Amino acid sequence: MNPANQGSTESVESDVGGRVRIFDTTLRDGEQAPGFSMDRRAKLRMAHALEELGVDIIEAGFPQASPDDFAAVAEIARSLKTPTVAALARCQPGDIDSAGRALQGAHHSRIHLFLSTSPLHREHKLGKSKQQVIDIAAEAIHRAKALAHEVEFSAEDALRTEPDYLAEIFSVAVEAGASVLNAPDTVGYVTPDEITRMFTYLCTHVRNADKVVFSAHCHDDLGLAVANSLAAVAAGARQVECTINGIGERAGNAAMEEIVMALHTRRPLFKVDTGIVTRHFYPTSRLLAEVTGQAVPRNKAIVGDNAFAHESGIHQHGMIKHRGTYEIMRPQDVGAKTSLVLGKHSGRHALRQRLEELDYDIDETTLDAVFDRFKALADRQRSVTNDDLTALMSAYEFDTQAAPVAVQS
Known part of the structure; x- marks a missing residue:
């Protein structure tokens, strides 16, 4: 449980220019949506399709959630050759150790830690002070660093967190060894203008910001997930977390196919690109519909029957x-x-x-x-x-x- 390049701060390079990494969470956040659960075989089929699609990071699941989820993450980690395989974990020793064990067979692994940071969550969910939350995050990152090639730290409900406090906990996360900092719009609350201001602030106020990749993870409660993801990219995010067909908690996540094709179609505007093999979008979308039993809406952008x-x-x-x-x-x-x-x-x-x-x-x-x-x-x-x-x-x-x-x- 000690990967060859464990401890390296160079395993994820910070992009100055034009490459946006695509982090797919169809198999984790997407699968948590009612009606979209997948068994282990279905997850493995989707994982191979996502690898063929050219996804950079595949979040295979939440190993501590259930024995079946652990087994699915482990099987996907052993099977895939190209993408980084990520496993979700709370900032708790049991979660972190479980994620590390599930990822042992991965060609390249990432433990994705998350911890609430907003005033609402600190008071009512965690019952912790600002400093206590920072200390928990730092300790968890140190532990995870010994068990995977990379560590990503997500500040749950980041977009409703005080900007100065978010910058401080992210700075500590970098010092502890996190190479990816994710600022999720957990409840789909913000607008493109607000997320632009937050990412611009983080890129200029997080210490050693040039050594990490900033990531966006947007939900669609107000129908703004894709617009907010694109705004984050324009403000400096170089990883976007998304799902096929936009499936996910409540109203869903940002749809990968919409984000990627917006960046592709409006390349002169965004001046970035992805490594996605876009011609695989339609078959991958239909595979997801097949394994979940949930049809793609006819008017769905990019992959719906009415799109063209x-x-x-x-x-x-x-x-x-x-x-x-x-x-x-x-x-x-x-x-x-x-x-x-x-x-x-x-x-x-x-x-x-x-x-x-x-x-x-x-x-x-x-x-x-x-x-x-x-x-x-x-x-x-x-x-x-x-x-x-x-x-x-x-x-x-x-x-x-x-x-x-x-x-x-």
Whole structure:
């Protein structure tokens, strides 16, 4: 239980510029959400998918929570070759030792310690003074350093903590050996402007800030998790904690696919990048839906069925002319496809294109007649499929061939 580079303060380099590490907590924070629990086999499948996705750090679970969680963390730690495997622990000896044992087989390990720091939590949850909380954190970090390659310290409810006190406990954490400092918006309370001010303050007031990586972990209670994560990156955070499909406690965590694609799509603005293989987003999202039994909402950004689907006739016409009119990223970049959905809002251009894709030779007269039938059908059902169009065209061709016969008779 003494890793080769244990004690090194250089195992996580502080980024001055453009690399943001992606810390996935789908298997820990995400799985804690009601309806999203996973057994050990499902966790292992997801862990391998996250490794293929290019995630930097995978939080595999909370070993002290249950024997099954311990076994899942241990199996994931032994199985993965590329990412750092993290285990969550309270600042308690039993938790820390359990995390260390579970991570023994990891290629690269991290113990993720957390301790409440806000006035509300100090008084009502911990019943501790400011100095007592600092002392507990320092002792826990010293203990964890002997059991893993890296230690991350999270100040629970950091964004409702006094800035000067948060900077002080983070400074002590660095002195004790933490290489990653996480300032979570535990209850999803702050706004992008507020989180920007907090991270800017921390980057300038934490002692030896240049030796650590600052991390953001945002919840979506007010629907601001992704926006707050991006604001933190702009203010100096170089690790973002997030989940696939945004699953997590209460309203969820920041969605990894949204954060990464925002950084990718707006690279000139943020001037940072990640190591994520983005074309794996869609299949990874669907794997999570499969193992949890929870479908991805159709309107989910990046990976929902409607993310690259267009039904409006005006939009479809624009898409046929130039994809950039209504899509700001290429669907294939996330493993998806553009879909021009035929429905009651669709126009003639989309209908013509789809019929030509089905090998029908369409002139204007035919299109006029078929379009009227198409609109009548679209008013009766939500969408019109290729099979519906084939049947519609067969009926039209039958009617046009039968008409001259009827006149002659």
